Amino acid sequence: MTLAGTATAAEPAPRPSTPSSVETKIIGGEYAQSGPWAARLFSNGRQTCTATIISANWILTAKHCVTGGGLSFRIGSLDQTSGGTMANGAQTVTHASSDLALVRLDRSVSATYAKLGQVYGWGATSLCGSEINCQSQFLKVANVTVTGGCRDAYQGQAICARRGNGITAGGDSGGPMMANGVQVGVASTSDRQTTTAYTNVTAYRSWIQQVAGV
Numbered sequence: 001m002t003l004a005g006t007a008t009a010a011e012p013a014p015r016p017s018t019p020s021s022v023e024t025k026i027i028g029g030e031y032a033q034s035g036p037w038a039a040r041l042f043s044n045g046r047q048t049c050t051a052t053i054i055s056a057n058w059i060l061t062a063k064h065c066v067t068g069g070g071l072s073f074r075i076g077s078l079d080q081t082s083g084g085t086m087a088n089g090a091q092t093v094t095h096a097s098s099d100l101a102l103v104r105l106d107r108s109v110s111a112t113y114a115k116l117g118q119v120y121g122w123g124a125t126s127l128c129g130s131e132i133n134c135q136s137q138f139l140k141v142a143n144v145t146v147t148g149g150c151r152d153a154y155q156g157q158a159i160c161a162r163r164g165n166g167i168t169a170g171g172d173s174g175g176p177m178m179a180n181g182v183q184v185g186v187a188s189t190s191d192r193q194t195t196t197a198y199t200n201v202t203a204y205r206s207w208i209q210q211v212a213g214v
Contacts, residue, residue, distance in 0.1 A: 026121045027192060029142025029166025032078055036112035038139055040080040040122055041174060044070035047080060047135060050121040050175030051103075052114040052183060058212040059103040060114070061174030062186055062199065063094045064153055066101045073103075076111045078139040080122050085109050093211050098156020099188040099199045101174075102211045114176060114183045116201055116208060121172025121187065135171040142166025144177075150197050152188035157203040159185045161196050168196050 032038075039051040039059055048068065051061035053075050071092065077084030091104040120141050143164035150160035159177065168175070169192045177185030177198040185198025201208070208214065 026136070026140040026142050026166050026172050027169050028163075029140050031136075032120055032139040032141040035078055035120055035139050035141075036076050037114035038078070038120060038175075039073040039075045040077075041065055042072045042074070043068035045072070047122070047171065049171065049173045050187065052176050053109060053111050054114050054116060054183075054208070055212055055214040056108040056110065056113075057105050058214065059089070059105065060116075060176075060183075060186060060201075060208065060212075061101050061103065062099045062153075062188055063101040064099060064188075065174040066092050066094065066103065071103055073105070075109055079137060080139070081137055085111070095154075095156065095204060095207055097154060098204060099152040099154045099158075100156070100186055100201075100204055100207070102208065104212075113214075114178075115181060116183055116205060116214065120178070121168055121175035140166070142168070144196065147195075149200075152197050152199040157200045158188060158197040159200050161198065163194055163196075167192060167194070 037052050041049040041051045049065035051059045054060045071089030075085045087105040089103040090106040094101045144161035146161045150158045152158040168187050168190045172187050175187045176183040188197050188199050190196035
């Protein structure tokens with residue numbers, strides 16, 4: 001994805017009244033054929049958000065996704081129910097003024113790491129009453145069009161995009177916006193119909209490097 005054109009990203013959830021209520025998922029789009037850096041985030045065993053593995057020991061996701069604790073991840077599988085590698089979160093570091101979080105894993109995981117957009121996520125596939133029941137078993141991807149700068153759930157710097165062939169929704173939060181194979185955003189909020197906001201990874205690149213060393 002280029003900031004002037006289209007990007008692929010996991011769709012974020014409707015823009016909430018409070019950051020803690022944000023959750024996103026992809027409505028429309030299509031099933032991903034590849035995503036070796038993708039990580040499904042579980043909180044106390046419950047499927048919640050999407051994330052990426054950026055090094056052997058660090059996961060990048062949204063801050064509003066890590067408030068529940070008991071974090072675990074299925075890494076490197078398109079199917080959130082099987083395959084890949086499971087690891088638990090050992091330490092969580094959140095950014096003070098944006099919707100970003102880094103989670104240190106309890107062990108080293110060998111994988112293809114996301115480079116620091118198409119959007120990716122395991123979130124809801126339709127506007128349904130139960131967030132969990134309508135989330136996708138398999139990783140989905142959608143194309144979106146960047147419209148300019150905006151703010152994320154915590155008023156941090158973000159990239160706004162309008163719906164292309166799909167849009168993020170509940171469960172896609174924390175998932176990546178990818179541009180030309182590089183992660184440029186982290187899904188934060190969405191109205192599930194026309195507009196989504198992705199925290200701008202570039203704007204917080206020095207913080208990520210300071211915490212995770214990548």
